[in-house]
Amino acid sequence: MSKKISILLKMLVFPAAVMLVTGTLGSMTGAQAATQSGSKIEQLTQSMSYAEYQKRYEKYYGNFTAQMAENGNPADFLIDDGKDLANKVVGSKGKSCASCHGKDALKLKGAATTFPKYNAKLKGVMTLALQINTCLKNQMGAKPLKYESYDQLALTLYVKSLSNGMPIQVSIDGPAKPFYEKGKIAYYKRHGQLNFSCAICHVKYAGYKARSNLISNNKHHADHWPCYRLKWGKTGSLQRRFRGCMKNMRVKKPPFQSEELRNLELYLTYIDNGDRIQVPGMRM
Amino acid sequence: MPQGIGKIKIRLPRTVRKGQIITVKTLIIHPMETGLRKNKKTKKKIPAYYINDVSVYYGDQLITHENWSIAVSANPFMSFDLKVDKAAPLKIVWKDIKGGIYQKTVQIEPR
Amino acid sequence: MKKNDFSHSRREFLKKTGFASAALLSFSALSSVIPLGNGKAGNWIGPREAEAAPVKEDIKDKLKATFGNRKIEMSHVTMKAPIIAENGAVVPVNISSDLPMEAGNYVKKIYIFVDNNSNPFIASVDLSPANGRAAFSLRIKMRKTSPVRAIVETSKGKLYGTTKIVKVTIGGCGG
Numbered sequence: 254m255s256k257k258i259s260i261l262l263k264m265l266v267f268p269a270a271v272m273l274v275t276g277t278l279g280s281m282t283g284a285q286a287a288t289q290s291g292s293k294i295e296q297l298t299q300s301m302s303y304a305e306y307q308k309r310y311e312k313y314y315g316n317f318t319a320q321m322a323e324n325g326n327p328a329d330f331l332i333d334d335g336k337d338l339a340n341k342v343v344g345s346k347g348k349s350c351a352s353c354h355g356k357d358a359l360k361l362k363g364a365a366t367t368f369p370k371y372n373a374k375l376k377g378v379m380t381l382a383l384q385i386n387t388c389l390k391n392q393m394g395a396k397p398l399k400y401e402s403y404d405q406l407a408l409t410l411y412v413k414s415l416s417n418g419m420p421i422q423v424s425i426d427g428p429a430k431p432f433y434e435k436g437k438i439a440y441y442k443r444h445g446q447l448n449f450s451c452a453i454c455h456v457k458y459a460g461y462k463a464r465s466n467l468i469s470n471n472k473h474h475a476d477h478w479p480c481y482r483l484k485w486g487k488t489g490s491l492q493r494r495f496r497g498c499m500k501n502m503r504v505k506k507p508p509f510q511s512e513e514l515r516n517l518e519l520y521l522t523y524i525d526n527g528d529r530i531q532v533p534g535m536r537m
Numbered sequence: 538m539p540q541g542i543g544k545i546k547i548r549l550p551r552t553v554r555k556g557q558i559i560t561v562k563t564l565i566i567h568p569m570e571t572g573l574r575k576n577k578k579t580k581k582k583i584p585a586y587y588i589n590d591v592s593v594y595y596g597d598q599l600i601t602h603e604n605w606s607i608a609v610s611a612n613p614f615m616s617f618d619l620k621v622d623k624a625a626p627l628k629i630v631w632k633d634i635k636g637g638i639y640q641k642t643v644q645i646e647p648r
Numbered sequence: 649m650k651k652n653d654f655s656h657s658r659r660e661f662l663k664k665t666g667f668a669s670a671a672l673l674s675f676s677a678l679s680s681v682i683p684l685g686n687g688k689a690g691n692w693i694g695p696r697e698a699e700a701a702p703v704k705e706d707i708k709d710k711l712k713a714t715f716g717n718r719k720i721e722m723s724h725v726t727m728k729a730p731i732i733a734e735n736g737a738v739v740p741v742n743i744s745s746d747l748p749m750e751a752g753n754y755v756k757k758i759y760i761f762v763d764n765n766s767n768p769f770i771a772s773v774d775l776s777p778a779n780g781r782a783a784f785s786l787r788i789k790m791r792k793t794s795p796v797r798a799i800v801e802t803s804k805g806k807l808y809g810t811t812k813i814v815k816v817t818i819g820g821c822g823g
Contacts, residue, residue: 317730321740321787325564327612330544403541465817466734483738486611537734558780571789573766600778608762608770610738610787617773620749620780 294441295450297457306460306470313467318483318535328410328481328488328533331403335411338404344395350408353392358412365416365530369519371429378432378515382409382490400509406488410479413532421476421530423523436520439513446503451517475522477534484537491518541566543639547629553621555647562616565631565639571607588613590632595645596625621647707763707797714759714769718807720799725810727798733790736816742785743798745808749775755782757801764794790816 301309339350339358354360365381372379379387385408386397398405425433443450454463455471462468478491485493492514496506507513548562565588572585591603601617619627624647630640711720728742747755754777760770770788782800790796793816799809 314732314734315730317740321614321738324562324616324740324785325546325548325614327564327566329546329564330541330566334541465732483735486737560783595778598776598778600776602774604772606767606769606771608765608767608789610789614740614785614787616783616785617775618779618781618783620778622778 294438295443295452297441297452299456300458301460301470303470303472309460310467310469314537318537322481322533322535326481326533326535328479328535331407331410331479331488332414332533334403335407335409335414338408339411344389344393346392346394348393350388350393359415361412362415363419365413366419366422367424369515369522370424371427371432373428377512378429378519380510380515380518381413382492383510383515385409385412401490401493406479406490409490410488410533413479413530416530417532418529420527421522421525423519423526425519425523429519432516433519433523436516436518439517440520444502444504445499449502451498471521471524473525473528475518475525476528477531477536479532480534480536482536488533491521542568543631543637545629545631545639545641547627547641547643549643549645553645553647555621557647558618558620560616561619561627562614563629564612564614566612567631567633567639569607569609569611569613573607586633586635588631588633591615592630592632593617594626594628594630595619596623619645621645623647704766705768707761707768710761710768715799715801715807718805720807720809722809722811724808725798725800727796727810727812728785729796729812729814732815732817734817736790736792736818738787739790739796739814739816740785740787741796741798742783743800744781744783745800747782747800747802747808749777749780749782751777752803754803755800756803758782758784759797759799759801760786760788761797761799762788762790762794763797765789765791790814792816 336357339354340356342349342352350358368381368384369378371377375383382400382405385405389395390397398408439451441450441452443453451471454468455474459468459470475491478494479488481488482494490509492509495514495517496509499506544566546564550559553559567588568586569588570583570586572582574583575581576583585607587605587607587609589605591601591605592599593601600619603615605613624645626642626644628640628642630638632638724747725743725745729739733739741760743758743760745755745758749755755775758773758775760772761768762770771786773784775782775784788796793814795811795813797809797811799807801807
């Protein structure tokens with residue numbers, strides 16, 4: 254009889270203890286999240302220098318993606334197609350990119366280095382893909398291309414490839430400043446079911462492993478997009494990659510070229526100021 | 538990724554000397570469907586569609602012939618070596634299982 | 649493809665701890681003290697559907713069917729492949745051999761096999777003395793971590809080979 258009672262007691266006490274522990278833990282994380290969800294930027298220290306990260310990367314993966322990009326990058330075909338698209342007449346005004354920007358749009362050499370930049374008409378950040386679509390709509394009277402479609406990527410990649418080898422010079426002075434700040438806050442803000450921020454992985458733990466992945470350093474993140482990604486088996490833009498990360502963080506994904514993603518792109522590209530543009534890239 | 542199936546790029550070194558052994562790098566756009574993958578929405582199998590036969594002709598001589606199975610990556614990259622001993626066209630022919638034939642010829646001009 | 653079979657001990661462990669974890673879950677759901685964020689429930693990745701398993705061919709049978717009982721010597725062939733491939737759909741492999749390529753004595757064929765693929769045969773390449781050097785590279789698909797074999801057959805009927813293990817990791821990051 255007494256044995257039965259003791260078992261019953263155990264059955265009651267054990268879950269209660271578990272509840273108590275989880276309850277306190279839960280409330281703690283809740284409080285933490287509350288303090289970090291504001292516009293304050295979390296203070297994080299960079300885990301290691303870029304050189305140290307690169308050493309680790311080479312030890313872990315070797316240089317085979319760089320080798321593959323050199324041997325044959327499927328994104329090279331998009332550049333050729335983009336060149337044809339730049340000369341193609343579309344829209345109601347009977348113009349092509351070449352009618353304003355010279356043959357093969359060669360006058361756009363170096364134009365991609367300053368993107369993303371502030372645009373007064375838009376009252377926000379203008380990215381290269383958005384600029385191309387705006388041009389198509391306003392100057393040429395054509396239908397804007399769908400984001401992440403083959404033609405859109407081809408045109409973006411072609412215009413960007415004209416500036417290959419030139420250093421990125423993104424300006425955050427004057428009216429662009431608040432948008433840069435917004436992008437920075439978005440980068441450091443913890444959100445989603447897993448309570449992650451971009452910075453947690455790519456600043457605090459860059460160079461360490463998340464299961465079998467080596468987390469990349471946020472330097473040199475934005476200088477080679479659009480790039481061919483082996484996992485997708487396709488060429489994609491930086492914003493597609495943002496959305497992929499957001500999915501893994503269990504965050505509601507903003508649509509392509511929404512204000513949030515454009516601000517984030519400005520912040521990330523500003524970090525890479527001075528790096529040379531090299532498109533198309535190839536990533537794992 | 539059906540856009541641009543059969544687009545081909547062949548890379549050769551810029552200068553070719555007679556008697557030199559060069560590496561020829563080729564890339565072709567092709568989905569290389571294995572026939573084992575399922576369409577996520579319709580839950581139906583995507584039929585197999587891949588390149589299984591590659592031939593390389595130097596002049597009119599068949600110098601390399603390849604048999605591929607389903608396990609070659611999408612947008613196949615392939616490279617091989619070639620001993621340059623004459624000025625002749627290098628023709629590479631890809632054949633897929635649905636009867637598609639893709640070919641490209643480059644001229645080799647040794648100095 | 650082999651079906652997931654959890655080991656016996658894991659099953660027992662799940663049974664034993666089932667009660668405690670159920671209590672945990674119900675508690676968190678009821679009181680909602682643990683912050684769940686604004687993520688959609690649909691973002692959770694469900695269990696994988698059972699796929700129709702293709703018949704797995706064994707590498708030993710395949711090698712026997714291709715080469716018979718001939719001995720494969722592990723020399724004269726070098727293979728370059730990544731140690732870790734984050735994506736099994738694209739694994740670059742480079743095979744080269746220092747064997748001579750002269751008329752009458754040359755490398756006739758290069759074979760590539762991946763042991764753990766449902767069809768281990770990847771590609772075979774017929775070479776001729778006009779190639780000058782026995783070298784070949786290709787990008788291949790790998791289902792999971794497996795040794796990659798390169799086997800070279802000379803015109804005199806001798807076999808040489810090499811193997812290298814490539815780890816295929818299904819990455820946690822990378823949307």
